[in-house]
Amino acid sequence: MADAIRTPELHLSEGCLSPAGDWTLLALGSHANRLRQELAAAKANRWDLSALTRLDSFGALLLWRAWGGRLPADMVLPDGYATQFERLAAMDEAPVPHPPRVGVVDVVAGLGGALLGLFAHLGDFLALIGRLALDCLHLLGRPRNWPLKEFSANLYKVGVKAMPVSALVGFLIGVVLSYLSALQLKAFGADIFIVNILGLGIIRELGPVLVSVLVAGRSGSAMTAQLGVMRVTEEVDALTVMGISNYIRLVLPKVMALSVAMPLLVLWTSAVALVGGMMSAELQLGLSYGYFIETLPKVVPAANLFIALGKGAVFGVLIALVACHFGLRVKPNTESLSANTTASVVTSITLVILVDAVFAIATRSIGVPL
Amino acid sequence: MTTPVLSLRGLSTRFGSNWVHKGVDLDIPPGEVVSLVGGSGSGKTTLLRQMVGLLTPTEGEVRVFDEPLFAGSREAQRQRRRRFAMCFQGGALFSAFTVYENIAFPLREAGIATEAEIRELVALKLTMVELLPSHAALMPAELSGGMIKRVALARALALEPELLLLDEPTAGLDPTRSASFVALIRDLQQQLGLTVVLVTHDLDTLAALSSKVAVLAERRILAFDSLEAVMQVDHPFIQEFFLSERSARALARAQGA
Numbered sequence: 092m093a094d095a096i097r098t099p100e101l102h103l104s105e106g107c108l109s110p111a112g113d114w115t116l117l118a119l120g121s122h123a124n125r126l127r128q129e130l131a132a133a134k135a136n137r138w139d140l141s142a143l144t145r146l147d148s149f150g151a152l153l154l155w156r157a158w159g160g161r162l163p164a165d166m167v168l169p170d171g172y173a174t175q176f177e178r179l180a181a182m183d184e185a186p187v188p189h190p191p192r193v194g195v196v197d198v199v200a201g202l203g204g205a206l207l208g209l210f211a212h213l214g215d216f217l218a219l220i221g222r223l224a225l226d227c228l229h230l231l232g233r234p235r236n237w238p239l240k241e242f243s244a245n246l247y248k249v250g251v252k253a254m255p256v257s258a259l260v261g262f263l264i265g266v267v268l269s270y271l272s273a274l275q276l277k278a279f280g281a282d283i284f285i286v287n288i289l290g291l292g293i294i295r296e297l298g299p300v301l302v303s304v305l306v307a308g309r310s311g312s313a314m315t316a317q318l319g320v321m322r323v324t325e326e327v328d329a330l331t332v333m334g335i336s337n338y339i340r341l342v343l344p345k346v347m348a349l350s351v352a353m354p355l356l357v358l359w360t361s362a363v364a365l366v367g368g369m370m371s372a373e374l375q376l377g378l379s380y381g382y383f384i385e386t387l388p389k390v391v392p393a394a395n396l397f398i399a400l401g402k403g404a405v406f407g408v409l410i411a412l413v414a415c416h417f418g419l420r421v422k423p424n425t426e427s428l429s430a431n432t433t434a435s436v437v438t439s440i441t442l443v444i445l446v447d448a449v450f451a452i453a454t455r456s457i458g459v460p461l
Numbered sequence: 462m463t464t465p466v467l468s469l470r471g472l473s474t475r476f477g478s479n480w481v482h483k484g485v486d487l488d489i490p491p492g493e494v495v496s497l498v499g500g501s502g503s504g505k506t507t508l509l510r511q512m513v514g515l516l517t518p519t520e521g522e523v524r525v526f527d528e529p530l531f532a533g534s535r536e537a538q539r540q541r542r543r544r545f546a547m548c549f550q551g552g553a554l555f556s557a558f559t560v561y562e563n564i565a566f567p568l569r570e571a572g573i574a575t576e577a578e579i580r581e582l583v584a585l586k587l588t589m590v591e592l593l594p595s596h597a598a599l600m601p602a603e604l605s606g607g608m609i610k611r612v613a614l615a616r617a618l619a620l621e622p623e624l625l626l627l628d629e630p631t632a633g634l635d636p637t638r639s640a641s642f643v644a645l646i647r648d649l650q651q652q653l654g655l656t657v658v659l660v661t662h663d664l665d666t667l668a669a670l671s672s673k674v675a676v677l678a679e680r681r682i683l684a685f686d687s688l689e690a691v692m693q694v695d696h697p698f699i700q701e702f703f704l705s706e707r708s709a710r711a712l713a714r715a716q717g718a
């Protein structure tokens with residue numbers, strides 16, 4: 092094979108232009124600009140292609156354009172190259188249409204589309220909840236059909252496996268919170284109130300929200316990505332064709348798992364955070380562990396614990412539903428997969444904080460010692 | 462003797478405890494169209510993936526253009542890679558790009574052609590694989606299986622490779638399209654001295670296109686020769702593959718054509 096690349100050239104002799112060497116994309120690399128200029132400047136109207144050693148469609152295109160889109164009348168064209176130019180002629184008949192330009196109207200339409208998209212999201216989200224509810228009703232009389240295996244697998248994935256990271260984060264937050272509060276409380280000589288602050292703050296508020304953010308980032312994104320890839324690879328469609336409800340097999344186990352795992356994780360994380368706070372309080376303020384543990388139930392009414400567990404369950408259901416909603420909307424391309432995964436995490440964290448505010452207002456008179 | 466474009470030396474592959482290839486030797490001379498045939502699961506796709514360096518063989522060496530695949534500087538490797546292209550079994554189109562962008566992408570990366578020229582080259586590639594200009598705006602998810610194959614071929618041809626590896630290029634194409642695929646590859650092969658390695662089960666394509674046939678069975682290359690010579694080899698797989706009644710009909714068709 093003619094392995095070495097022969098430099099493409101354009102020779103002019105006695106009014107006859109003859110391209111020589113390899114006119115291929117690879118060979119033209121750094122010569123393309125020079126040859127484009129030479130071709131543009133060339134005046135002769137006789138052509139001889141017999142000195143070409145290789146011609147690919149890029150080389151042919153350069154020549155074709157120099158000829159103004161037709162074969163010159165007076166030329167030597169070796170047999171093998173004729174089809175190249177026939178193809179170029181065919182291509183000229185069928186140019187690729189330019190993508191439409193974006194105008195003002197399109198921008199306005201885009202805005203409107205975004206707003207309608209929001210309603211579509213709401214509608215789809217409600218439809219998801221409705222479908223899930225209907226499927227659950229359907230399952231009521233059929234205990235054998237409950238997706239228990241998937242439930243337990245999901246419970247392990249979103250619950251047990253999240254324990255180390257949530258403990259670490261909880262512990263550190265507990266330490267930091269306790270340390271900072273202790274500095275302030277010391278100044279007022281109100282050392283013992285550290286138990287009230289930590290107890291109420293962590294159990295009622297921080298625990299559930301912290302765990303939700305962690306779980307949304309960790310498990311919510313994973314759920315969306317999983318469902319999304321299943322959409323891309325048509326696995327969801329395969330399930331549908333088998334007559335198996337996507338909602339029962341894919342959505343329900345995730346919702347069930349998170350609604351069970353979240354309260355437990357909240358409990359676990361809050362406990363570890365309190366331990367962190369307690370250790371920090373002992374170091375900083377010299378508050379003994381015994382005193383801390385003894386005082387905690389007195390200053391934090393048990394109602395707070397139930398509020399925290401309730402919040403955990405609600406947030407868990409929310410995160411799972413949002414994750415599945417976005418997962419099932421993924422279109423079969425990578426861009427949509429990444430967009431929906433991002434949207435899933437952002438939406439679920441935002442929703443959790445919104446709902447937490449609603450909780451705060453609704454339960455403002457419960458469990459707060461005055 | 463000419464140096465082979467692609468050569469495999471003592472190539473062995475193991476997945477877990479399962480040997481897929483054991484001592485595969487293959488030299489592909491320039492300008493040949495080599496059909497790689499073998500039973501389903503015999504490791505044809507795996508062999509192609511090793512030829513392009515997506516998979517490192519457990520043992521043995523792959524040489525392209527008379528150099529080891531991974532020899533030289535980054536730039537040298539990039540240059541070498543530009544000289545061959547692969548068409549994947551499932552298309553492997555970029556799902557976030559339109560058909561147009563998929564074909565334009567390698568051209569833009571090469572940075573040689575101007576945007577206007579790229580437009581025309583894409584149009585040219587589309588006509589070459591018999592797609593309509595209006596298909597350029599479609600997303601891969603909106604294409605049929607056969608269209609995906611043809612876009613993948615157009616993309617593989619975009620950089621004008623010297624060596625083209627095709628994994629089941631005609632699977633999912635209707636017979637007319639298979640025939641024009643054969644014509645296209647033949648054309649390119651004649652004009653550019655293109656070397657082609659294709660995996661195919663389609664006897665019509667195989668008979669019409671291949672100058673040589675490599676048979677992969679029993680974890681090695683059983684035979685590598687012209688179709689007529691390969692058909693003489695006395696081996697159950699080869700006898701079954703080429704000499705069954707169905708195959709005989711396809712081969713007779715190709716001879717008549």
Ligand SMILES: Nc1ncnc2c1ncn2[C@@H]1O[C@H](COP(=O)(O)OP(=O)(O)O)[C@@H](O)[C@H]1O
Pocket residue numbers: 476477481499500501502503504505506507508
């Ligand atoms: N990534 C992988 N891991 C384990 N086994 C694999 C992998 N890829 C392929 N195999 C196995 O190697 C064998 C050959 O596969 P493949 O090359 O795809 O076959 P085909 O000849 O049909 O293209 C099969 O038995 C397959 O199970």
Ligand SMILES: [Mg+2]
Pocket residue numbers: 505506507550628
């Ligand atoms: Mg295969």
